[in-house]
Amino acid sequence: MAIRQIKSGKAAGPDNIPAEALKADVAANARILHILFNKIWDEEQVPTYWKEGLLIKYRRKAISATVITTGASLSSQYQVKSPTGYY
Template sequence: MQTVKSKDGQILTESEEVKDRWKESFQELYNKKNPTDEELTQSVPQMPSCKIEPAILREEIESAVKKMSDGKAPGYDNITAEELKAAGSAGIEILHMLCTKIWDSEIFPDDWGGYHHTNLQEERQA
């Protein structure tokens, strides 16, 4: 059995009274507004907004392109891994600029959401 003291020092033993006292105690403890000096708060210079996540690195794009498997069917954009690799440094730079723009704006191009599936196997004849 749990017991707790009320504000006036009485010992509470009923579970509902104990629960209510704990609730009251936590509300008093955690819902107090911290005292602040508004004049001091206003005098503190505001920092410019900081990005939480770092920008995409060119090396990340280059690494991703290098890891792409050759000989695979092109994606929705009809660009193969071989074509991306053949684009070389200039292609990596363009991909980096594109990915950075998308990352910063947080807006994907509408046609990037598409998915196209082509069934390459014919139905088997029984």
């Protein structure tokens, strides 16, 4: 289950819900998320703030990259391809 794979000790996303809170009761949170996603599916309408994103600049191995995270509750990262490979 994806909730269990969330890393603890990281900063909360745009929703300000820390990973520890989501992992405290996985079954209850899974039920809540299931209801929420079913409602979104039935209404065919994604909340507009989920479509917003954050740009976070960071340096790794002296190469500057931009990480794109979604505004969704469970933020995701995309790898950026450079001429020498992924970073």
